[in-house]
Amino acid sequence: MSAGSEAGAAREGRRPAAAILGRALRRHALFIVLALLVALFQSREPAFLSFNNLFSVLQSVAVVALLGVGVTVTLAVDGFDLSVGSIAAFSLMLSSYAMVVLGLGATTTVALALAAGALIGLVNGLLIVALRIPDLLATLGMMFLLGGLQLIPTGGRSITTGVALPDGAIARGAFDPNFLLIGRYKLWGLVPLPVVLVAIVALATWFLMERTRWGRVFYAVGGNETAAHYAGAPTKAYRVSAYVISGVFGALGGVFIAARIGRGDVFAGASLLLDSVAAALIGFAVLDRGHANVLGTVAGAIFVGVLLNGLTMLNVPYYTQDFVKGAVLVGALALTFGIGARR
Amino acid sequence: MLSRDTSTIIEWRSVSKRFGATIALDGVDLEVRPGEVVALLGANGAGKSTLAKIASGVLRPDSGAVVLEGQPATLTSPRAAREAGVAVVHQRTDQLGAPGLDVAHNLVLDQLCDGGHGWLARPSRIRARAAAMAAEIGLDLDLSADFSSLGPARRQLVAIARAVAADAKLLLLDEPTASLSAKEVATLFSLIDRLRSRGVGVLYISHRMADIGRIADRFVVLRNGRIAGEQVRPFDFKLAIRQMIGRDVETTAEPRPRGAPLARFEGLRLTPGSAPFDLELAAGEIVAVVGGLGAGKSRLLRTLYGLEPVVGGIITLGGAPWRPKNPAEAVANGVFLAGEDRWATSLMPAATPASDIAGTIALPHRKAWFPLGWVDAARERKAALGAIETLRIRCNGPADSLEKLSGGNQQKVVIGRWRAEPSRLLLLDEPFQGVDIGARRDLVESLRASRAEGATLVAVSDVEEALECADRVAVLRDHTIVALHEVDRGGVDAILNALSAIEDESTAEVSH
Numbered sequence: 001m002s003a004g005s006e007a008g009a010a011r012e013g014r015r016p017a018a019a020i021l022g023r024a025l026r027r028h029a030l031f032i033v034l035a036l037l038v039a040l041f042q043s044r045e046p047a048f049l050s051f052n053n054l055f056s057v058l059q060s061v062a063v064v065a066l067l068g069v070g071v072t073v074t075l076a077v078d079g080f081d082l083s084v085g086s087i088a089a090f091s092l093m094l095s096s097y098a099m100v101v102l103g104l105g106a107t108t109t110v111a112l113a114l115a116a117g118a119l120i121g122l123v124n125g126l127l128i129v130a131l132r133i134p135d136l137l138a139t140l141g142m143m144f145l146l147g148g149l150q151l152i153p154t155g156g157r158s159i160t161t162g163v164a165l166p167d168g169a170i171a172r173g174a175f176d177p178n179f180l181l182i183g184r185y186k187l188w189g190l191v192p193l194p195v196v197l198v199a200i201v202a203l204a205t206w207f208l209m210e211r212t213r214w215g216r217v218f219y220a221v222g223g224n225e226t227a228a229h230y231a232g233a234p235t236k237a238y239r240v241s242a243y244v245i246s247g248v249f250g251a252l253g254g255v256f257i258a259a260r261i262g263r264g265d266v267f268a269g270a271s272l273l274l275d276s277v278a279a280a281l282i283g284f285a286v287l288d289r290g291h292a293n294v295l296g297t298v299a300g301a302i303f304v305g306v307l308l309n310g311l312t313m314l315n316v317p318y319y320t321q322d323f324v325k326g327a328v329l330v331g332a333l334a335l336t337f338g339i340g341a342r343r
Numbered sequence: 344m345l346s347r348d349t350s351t352i353i354e355w356r357s358v359s360k361r362f363g364a365t366i367a368l369d370g371v372d373l374e375v376r377p378g379e380v381v382a383l384l385g386a387n388g389a390g391k392s393t394l395a396k397i398a399s400g401v402l403r404p405d406s407g408a409v410v411l412e413g414q415p416a417t418l419t420s421p422r423a424a425r426e427a428g429v430a431v432v433h434q435r436t437d438q439l440g441a442p443g444l445d446v447a448h449n450l451v452l453d454q455l456c457d458g459g460h461g462w463l464a465r466p467s468r469i470r471a472r473a474a475a476m477a478a479e480i481g482l483d484l485d486l487s488a489d490f491s492s493l494g495p496a497r498r499q500l501v502a503i504a505r506a507v508a509a510d511a512k513l514l515l516l517d518e519p520t521a522s523l524s525a526k527e528v529a530t531l532f533s534l535i536d537r538l539r540s541r542g543v544g545v546l547y548i549s550h551r552m553a554d555i556g557r558i559a560d561r562f563v564v565l566r567n568g569r570i571a572g573e574q575v576r577p578f579d580f581k582l583a584i585r586q587m588i589g590r591d592v593e594t595t596a597e598p599r600p601r602g603a604p605l606a607r608f609e610g611l612r613l614t615p616g617s618a619p620f621d622l623e624l625a626a627g628e629i630v631a632v633v634g635g636l637g638a639g640k641s642r643l644l645r646t647l648y649g650l651e652p653v654v655g656g657i658i659t660l661g662g663a664p665w666r667p668k669n670p671a672e673a674v675a676n677g678v679f680l681a682g683e684d685r686w687a688t689s690l691m692p693a694a695t696p697a698s699d700i701a702g703t704i705a706l707p708h709r710k711a712w713f714p715l716g717w718v719d720a721a722r723e724r725k726a727a728l729g730a731i732e733t734l735r736i737r738c739n740g741p742a743d744s745l746e747k748l749s750g751g752n753q754q755k756v757v758i759g760r761w762r763a764e765p766s767r768l769l770l771l772d773e774p775f776q777g778v779d780i781g782a783r784r785d786l787v788e789s790l791r792a793s794r795a796e797g798a799t800l801v802a803v804s805d806v807e808e809a810l811e812c813a814d815r816v817a818v819l820r821d822h823t824i825v826a827l828h829e830v831d832r833g834g835v836d837a838i839l840n841a842l843s844a845i846e847d848e849s850t851a852e853v854s855h
Contacts, residue, residue, distance in 0.1 A: 223695030
């Protein structure tokens with residue numbers, strides 16, 4: 001064993017420059033491609049690097065990044081939250097219903113949405129831990145369940161003031177102006193509030209996962225649950241809390257969308273799941289980490305956002321977007337698992 | 344007896360093999376004759392598996408010769424060995440056949456792979472051929488059952504039937520009874536008996552005296568790569584155990600004054616049906632628990648660590664009752680367990696964050712070391728460097744991945760983890776598994792040094808390891824302690840007597 005690693009060191013020693021360069025390229029591949037893309041878009045479209053455009057890119061990816069961070073936490077415990085997009089859509093409908101139909105205020109509505117997200121996450125976690133349903137299947141079930149549940153109170157209609165409810169009543173309430181500010185307010189007239197809030201949440205989650213003992217345990221539960229249990233970790237509690245975190249982040253994402261569009265749009269959350277999962281998976285390749293990590297997820301979301309924004313500016317048709325996202329994802333996965341994988 | 348040169352199936356002549364600095368086999372001479380069952384005995388690391396790998400063509404000897412039926416032979420690959428008539432049934436029963444195929448297909452798998460049945464194997468022909476093979480050796484198996492639904496015993500029978508059908512002249516069985524019930528063992532042995540009467544030679548690797556007493560015509564004891572003894576019936580197992588262990592063991596332990604009582608088990612029962620037992624552990628003492636598979640060694644340790652409930656009786660630790668709900672409570676109270684099979688119970692795959700040496704050592708101590716929550720990298724690095732130095736872990740530094748270390752060094756990290764904080768009760772389950780002799784000495788030395796406050800309980804299935812590290816040895820059988828002796832001149836005899844009494848008893852059970 002030791003002889004083998006010595007031989008390996010000797011091999012690396014023979015070509016140190018190439019080895020170091022190769023490793024650096026792999027670590028920073030995503031950032032290098034991002035820089036090249038930015039340069040390309042800027043050369044074609046001078047408005048690309050304006051503050052307005054950059055913050056509009058960030059605004060467009062904020063919710064995807066937030067949901068991706070939630071997915072990242074569930075990936076860390078070797079799970080997978082497929083319901084995160086549906087939680088966001090459900091939270092969007094719930095917030096709208098709370099204000100338009102029930103006439104609640106902004107604070108109560110946000111609290112209600114976040115509590116619902118936490119509760120859904122708790123149910124996900126208990127399905128997985130107590131009933132031992134595999135993660136993918138439990139959250140797939142929850143995804144369908146929520147997707148259907150959000151349609152029932154309004155009979156499948158989007159929620160706006162004056163909408164007719166299934167029992168024939170007319171909803172008289174409206175969106176609280178304070179609630180709308182969550183999605184529409186810009187700090188210093190420039191930076192969208194959701195971008196700031198998502199940055200804060202992402203930073204806090206990054207600190208939790210990378211710099212605290214609790215983060216260590218999340219990853220340990222994912223790495224080897226038995227070993228984590230033997231090392232004195234309450235592994236089931238950690239697994240459940242990962243889904244609660246993901247649920248709360250999903251619900252917060254739903255609040256942002258509701259506050260931005262100002263109506264309970266039945267179809268608003270359609271592409272959220274795949275986009276956030278893609279961001280988390282692209283994140284594996286960032287800095288050559290090889291596992292789910294918060295920084296990588298945020299970088300992955302921004303990368304996709306910049307790419308789509310630039311292509312749109314260059315008049316590349318809208319319908320090619322999914323293809324572009326897919327190509328980026330496949331490339332990032334190849335980088336993580338294939339090229340130079342020593343794992 | 345016939346003359347040797349013409350009647351041996353296989354013969355190894357002064358075979359040697361070394362791995363780096365370790366000499367695995369040192370001039371071993373061994374032969375197997377037709378219709379003979381030769382058992383190969385030896386402790387972990389004695390060279391049994393190296394010899395098995397040479398026999399099956401996986402390894403080639405550095406020097407010495409292999410002679411097959413009087414002709415010198417070089418077995419360059421497992422396939423070459425199989426074609427020469429050497430069939431191997433491995434210990435890992437999941438590798439003995441193809442899950443997803445039924446028993447009939449598994450029986451004819453070799454022919455299918457060799458293309459003997461042509462492209463389109465007719466199910467009826469396969470079934471007929473398989474039935475004939477099963478009948479030939481009196482195998483009573485449901486041919487349509489899927490291989491994956493078979494237990495370990497039946498998987499072995501299928502593998503043996505395959506070997507016989509391939510006209511094996513030598514059958515090599517590696518620890519075949521390790522996971523079998525007494526009844527399954529009896530089935531296996533009657534099959535071996537039938538093979539013996541057909542003139543097949545069997546090389547039977549085991550450290551179970553009971554099996555050897557039942558099936559072997561002759562046994563050979565390996566120790567440190569050399570033949571330490573050879574016996575034909577009637578066997579003297581006490582002598583065999585001594586030959587396995589060597590003479591120097593009795594002098595390694597120095598008598599030391601017993602410390603203050605630390606832990607006490609009163610009427611402790613590990614399972615509902617098992618007999619209660621008492622045991623007192625003194626501060627600074629190392630007690631080894633020995634016993635066969637299923638004797639309850641792991642169960643005892645897991646009970647003390649909060650992984651199994653206490654079925655009956657009272658445990659006191661430092662005068663207070665001890666009934667941990669979970670490992671977290673145990674760790675918080677200075678009761679540490681290094682579990683059996685380090686990759687299952689202690690270590691993380693390399694892709695996991697903080698799965699390096701420093702992170703592995705810090706994981707259970709995270710609350711004590713990082714009270715505010717944030718990880719103090721300097722703190723854990725210091726602890727890792729301490730473990731690397733005191734246990735002589737061979738690595739580049741605290742950030743090394745565990746997968747890059749040798750088995751012995753991996754185990755040192757596991758032990759180093761639990762020695763990074765003072766323990767009241769240190770529980771080690773098979774700590775010398777897959778550990779070479781040099782690393783084992785380092786581990787034992789570390790356990791014996793600085794053991795002032797706590798007591799150590801070591802579960803091992805190998806008597807030599809017990810005698811090497813412990814002050815006292817408790818012999819466990821059926822989840823209760825049947826003998827408890829000091830490791831001194833008189834004590835070693837008593838321990839060996841207790842162990843051979845157990846072996847004799849189980850021999851009697853198997854044969855009736």
